[in-house]
Amino acid sequence: MEDPSSLPSLYPGLFVLFLLYFAGDLIATRRAAQRQKDHPLVGSPSWWTPRFGLNLVFAARAVEILQTGYHKFKNRTFQLIRGDGSVVILPLHLIDELSSLPQSVASSHGALERDLLGRYTGLDIILTSRMHHTIVQRKLTPRLAALTPSLQDEVSLAVQEGFPHSTEWTIVKPYQILAQVAAKIAARAMVGPSFCRDPRWLDISVNYTESLFRTIVILRLFPGWTHPVLSRCLPSYWAGKRYLQRAKGILGPKIDELIRRNDTGEWSPERTESDFNVLCWLVEAAKGRDRNAETLAHIEVLLALAAVHTILLRLVNVLYDLVAHPALFEELKEEIQDIGFNEDWNFGSYNKLRKLDSVLRESQRLSPPTILGLKRLFLQPYKFTSGITVPAGTYVALPVMAIENDPLHTDNPEEFDGLRSYRRIEQKTASMRPNPKDGPQFSTIEKTVLGFGYGKSACPGRYFASLVLKMVFVKLLTEYDFQFLPGRSRPKNYLVHEFLFPWPWDKILVRRRENGVCPF
DSSP: OOOGGGGGGGHHHHHHHHHHHHHHHHHHHHHHHHHTTTSOBOSOSSTTOOHHHHHHHHHHHHHHHHHHHHHHSTTSOEEEEETTEEEEEOOGGGHHHHHHSOTTTEEHHHHHHHHTTHHHHSGGGGGTOOHHHHHIIIIIGGGHHHHHHHHHHHHHHHHHHHSOOOSSOEEEOHHHHHHHHHHHHHHHHHTOTTTTTOHHHHHHHHHHHHHHHHHHHHHTTSOGGGHHHHGGGOHHHHHHHHHHHHHHHHHHHHHHHHHHHHHTTSOOOOSSTTTOSHHHHHHHHOOGGGOSHHHHHHHHHHHHHHHHHHHHHHHHHHHHHHHHSHHHHHHHHHHHHHHHTTSOOOHHHHHTOHHHHHHHHHHHHHSOSBSOEEEEEESSOEEOTTSOEEOTTOEEEEOHHHHHTOTTTSSSTTSOOTTHHHHHHHHHHHTSOOOGGGSOOTTOOBTTBOTTOOGGGSOTTHHHHHHHHHHHHHHHHHHEEEEOOTTOOOOOEEEETTEEEEOTTOOEEEEEOTTOOOOO
16 A cells, blocks of 8 residues: 555645646636637636636626626627636627527527537437427427316326325425426326326436436536546436436337337327327427437427426426515416406416416516526627627527616516516506407517527427416415415525526425315
8 A cells, every 4th residue: 555655745746737727727718718809708807717717606606797797798799708618698689680590500409408518418419309399389389278178187186296285384395396296297298198197207307307407517517528527427417317218218119109000000199188299299290310219208308308397497486476475376366266257267268367477477587597598509600780700619698687687678677576567568458459469478579588588499388388387376376375484585596507496495384275266
């Protein structure tokens, strides 16, 4: 065994190696910034801060950095440095031009894959297949009205199984309960009745998402050259791989059978309970290299990730916002009762919940899932009509949270005003002939409301998410009461990189209402 007394002799060598790495990283940082020299650098404590230091600063202070850059260079570009290089932040006036660029010039898929470390999380499939986008846009969204009854059944069962039945105040962890609720409802639409209550699939829907984000958050704290080795030291990395393989094992035989029967003309999706789901529509629509069980099962996991993550974060944050503003509870209950007592509850009823819709929108403004949006990776050099040029390889984004919370776009942006959008719509319709398009706004895309993106690359699942959120809150608002633990206030969100998360183990109080009646 080596004499421990000889270890101190290694320290000078290690110190020299550290200095060499520090110098090399600093040079790389300066080169990255110089490559985008037309865009001022923000978020750097000093000129000698290397990239790994700037990356850690961004991971901890992204909101502050982007707010500072946005207000200082509102109509100009600026840049910040992350572990993967320079990020050029574009001004709002370029949004139309940016969103209209073809994927061959500015790739949203490439930017998303880079952000989510597709090589290590399995999300690199978005670079080779667009089935997850087209199936939601062309099949799921147009059929939401027909899916509503089965989704309502799943909401009723999921809430009943997840929340306590006691009429006494009970301590719960809402994140944990609502994760299961979101997974069960999403599964009904994505994989249908054959798998939507299969505990193996529900476990994958929730825990693949959790494993993926743990891997992303941890790896992005470290330089890219460490990722091939470091990833294999993370339990979450291996867990994600296991969940993906299990999903293929669960769904694969069913997909193989449907492909075979579809190829021979024995089967095509009909409007039956067993066929009316994304899994069957995928089999019908898949062509070429996408038409195999492994790829389609992988796409189903990707869809589950997107649906569960989006719905869960909104459910938790909206619930916290409502508990923090109890007067809104009564407003929303009255709105539900007014509609429910006057008609049979159906898909159209949710479009009339304008106050609830307004609360969803306001909550997302203050608690978005990400503070950066409209991300693009430029595959070719490009010159905007304003004269701004970006070389090939440039990663760009817009500071969506800073834009939405700009006082020029939102009065008193620091204040949660649940009925803000509702009042705006009421004022608009009071001065002109009412238009059905002046209705729900949560899923509406606007230049200063960018939670779901903008233009042709906007999130196609936003209509599904909006419907599910309204279903769950109609159930919760009519059948349960909520409050914070004594002496506690609204739990805060935590920021890591550009992502905002509620703490999964926060607790609140809930009780079942003795005379609560849900309209469905």
